[in-house]
Amino acid sequence: xxxxxxxxxxxxxxxxxxxxxxxxxxxxxxxxxxxxxxxxxxxxxxxxxxxxxxxxxxxxxxxxxxxxxxxxxxxxxxxxxxxxxxxxxxxxxxxxxxxxxxxxxxxxxxxxxxxxxxxxxxxxxxxxxxxxxxxxxxxxxxxxxxxxxxxxxxxxxxxxxxxxxxxxxxxxxxxxxxxxxxxxxxxxxxxxxxxxxxxxxxxxxxxxxxxxxxxxxxxxxxxxxxxxxxxxxxxxxxxxxxxxxxxxxxxxxxxxxxxxxxxxxxxxxxxxxxxxxxxxxxxxxxxxxxxxxxxxxxxxxxxxxxxxxxxxxxxxxxxxxxxxxxxxxxxxxxxxxxxxxxxxxxxxxxxxxxxxxxxxxxxxxxxxxxxxxxxxxxxxxxxxxxxxxxxxxxxxxxxxxxxxxxxxxxxxxxxxxxxxxxxxxxxxxxxxxxxxxxxxxxxxxxxxxxxxxxxxxxxxxxxxxxxxxxxxxxxxxxxxxxxxxxxxxxxxxxxxxxxxxxxxxxxxxxxxxxxxxxxxxxxxxxxxxxxxxxxxxxxxxxxxxxxxxxxxxxxxxxxxxxxxxxxxxxxxxxxxxxxx
Numbered sequence: 001x002x003x004x005x006x007x008x009x010x011x012x013x014x015x016x017x018x019x020x021x022x023x024x025x026x027x028x029x030x031x032x033x034x035x036x037x038x039x040x041x042x043x044x045x046x047x048x049x050x051x052x053x054x055x056x057x058x059x060x061x062x063x064x065x066x067x068x069x070x071x072x073x074x075x076x077x078x079x080x081x082x083x084x085x086x087x088x089x090x091x092x093x094x095x096x097x098x099x100x101x102x103x104x105x106x107x108x109x110x111x112x113x114x115x116x117x118x119x120x121x122x123x124x125x126x127x128x129x130x131x132x133x134x135x136x137x138x139x140x141x142x143x144x145x146x147x148x149x150x151x152x153x154x155x156x157x158x159x160x161x162x163x164x165x166x167x168x169x170x171x172x173x174x175x176x177x178x179x180x181x182x183x184x185x186x187x188x189x190x191x192x193x194x195x196x197x198x199x200x201x202x203x204x205x206x207x208x209x210x211x212x213x214x215x216x217x218x219x220x221x222x223x224x225x226x227x228x229x230x231x232x233x234x235x236x237x238x239x240x241x242x243x244x245x246x247x248x249x250x251x252x253x254x255x256x257x258x259x260x261x262x263x264x265x266x267x268x269x270x271x272x273x274x275x276x277x278x279x280x281x282x283x284x285x286x287x288x289x290x291x292x293x294x295x296x297x298x299x300x301x302x303x304x305x306x307x308x309x310x311x312x313x314x315x316x317x318x319x320x321x322x323x324x325x326x327x328x329x330x331x332x333x334x335x336x337x338x339x340x341x342x343x344x345x346x347x348x349x350x351x352x353x354x355x356x357x358x359x360x361x362x363x364x365x366x367x368x369x370x371x372x373x374x375x376x377x378x379x380x381x382x383x384x385x386x387x388x389x390x391x392x393x394x395x396x397x398x399x400x401x402x403x404x405x406x407x408x409x410x411x412x413x414x415x416x417x418x419x420x421x422x423x424x425x426x427x428x429x430x431x432x433x434x435x436x437x438x439x440x441x442x443x444x445x446x447x448x449x450x451x452x453x454x455x456x457x458x459x460x461x462x463x464x465x466x467x468x469x470x471x472x473x474x475x476x477x478x479x480x481x482x483x484x485x486x487x488x489x490x491x492x493x494x495x496x497x498x499x500x501x502x503x504x505x506x507x508x509x510x511x512x513x514x515x516x517x518x519x520x521x522x523x524x525x526x527x528x529x530x531x532x533x534x535x536x537x538x539x540x541x542x543x544x545x546x547x548x549x550x551x552x553x554x555x556x557x558x559x560x561x562x563x564x565x566x567x568x569x570x571x572x573x574x575x576x577x578x579x580x
């Protein structure tokens with residue numbers, strides 16, 4: 001028990017002891033004292049209690065100790081050498097002394113003591129919080145999570161005793177923690193430090209999410225990585241919280257660096273706008289929004305890839321609703337007419353929000369209607385063509401071909417066809433042989449192709465339609481504010497479809513185009529009307545703008561005219577479901 005002193009305060013204070021007969025390294029000799037290494041400080045031993053040795057001490061460690069993790073001795077704690085395979089005490093640390101740690105090995109802390117590698121058993125010490133400690137464990141029941149709201153600390157959740165969590169940083173008497181997408185605080189005195197957490201449900205990825213929950217009753221958050229539901233936290237009523245996934249009746253959330261699950265009865269979805277239709281709406285933006293809509297409304301929205309374009313872009317179909325009575329709306333058969341994609345994607349977003357909120361649109365209950373019916377959307381039939389108009393010839397795999405087809409002009413704003421110069425709305429087998437104004441070769445518009453359904457985009461729509469029993473189909477185009485609705489119907493179907501067309505006219509104000517004696521065919525609704533004997537409609541949205549994309553400034557008018565059309569047609573189809 002040779003005493004080791006420390007004098008950083010200006011007075012010699014005992015901080016530990018050395019064992020009789022053990023060999024230690026000398027730092028330097030200072031008069032009657034020997035200076036030794038003692039953690040990250042200098043220690044001093046009375047020289048007369050020692051004698052010189054030519055032996056080399058066992059297991060000398062690196063004296064340039066660089067660590068920011070400490071324990072505090074909760075009793076006079078022995079330090080052991082294990083270099084011989086047997087634990088041999090060679091020193092002690094005085095109760096109350098803070099000491100740096102090299103690492104934790106099982107139940108032992110490895111340290112550097114008098115320049116020798118030693119081990120201290122964990123039960124005799126208490127780990128201390130420093131900036132390097134990333135984790136903590138709660139030592140009390142119902143440890144509060146608080147947030148600073150308008151300058152006051154408000155309680156938003158509770159933590160379970162004995163559970164471990166991640167913290168962002170040390171903040172005086174508090175841990176700063178991540179609570180969903182916000183910052184919270186936990187009282188440090190109700191916790192203890194942890195070097196290595198034992199939980200497995202570490203949250204990976206961003207803390208941001210487009211999907212939010214409102215906590216309607218105190219909600220328990222469970223960890224299920226063990227195969228059992230283990231409570232790890234409680235979110236208090238009134239909190240608005242992000243979630244990352246819905247799995248059946250459960251919502252996946254993140255609490256203080258851990259993923260957990262909340263049962264649906266304690267929360268309700270907060271619906272947000274996911275689609276921004278007031279932008280040049282690209283294929284990539286559509287893909288992103290489809291994925292977000294699917295995740296935000298599981299059970300209500302489903303998606304399929306029904307085919308691929310010439311250049312390999314996916315053709316997406318989105319199902320909105322839970323009923324067996326189905327209708328079909330599609331857009332952007334023509335490349336320059338991508339404002340119709342904006343319209344259909346905004347319909348999906350708006351109807352889904354109304355379903356969750358329980359609100360009406362244009363006099364129709366979205367929830368009541370979408371529980372009985374389903375609306376299928378293909379918002380962008382021609383993704384290659386749309387991308388060509390928006391981004392130019394370099395977006396095409398065969399950029400030189402499209403340049404040649406466009407007369408070597410880099411302005412593709414008038415382009416209607418797909419990437420091979422085939423007009424997709426002249427591809428369907430409805431009086432295809434007699435289509436008018438066909439240029440006979442690939443072009444920016446009107447070329448009907450070498451045969452019906454030669455193009456993968458049209459074939460995908462054809463096959464998809466034939467797999468379903470759609471009661472009504474609508475192909476949105478632009479521009480002109482007119483409505484095509486007829487193709488060689490008999491008198492009974494003429495009267496039926498004329499009545500529905502007048503319903504659409506009354507909502508939109510669009511002028512009905514009455515059939516001439518010899519209409520040109522090949523269009524999607526021409527084929528749908530003639531082959532499926534069901535009502536098909538082709539609205540041309542926006543005032544006429546000529547051979548160019550519809551300006552975004554026209555979208556508010558388009559939306560006001562068409563926002564309820566999907567629900568109106570679903571309602572009509574349900575009421576007449578047994579008649580067609």
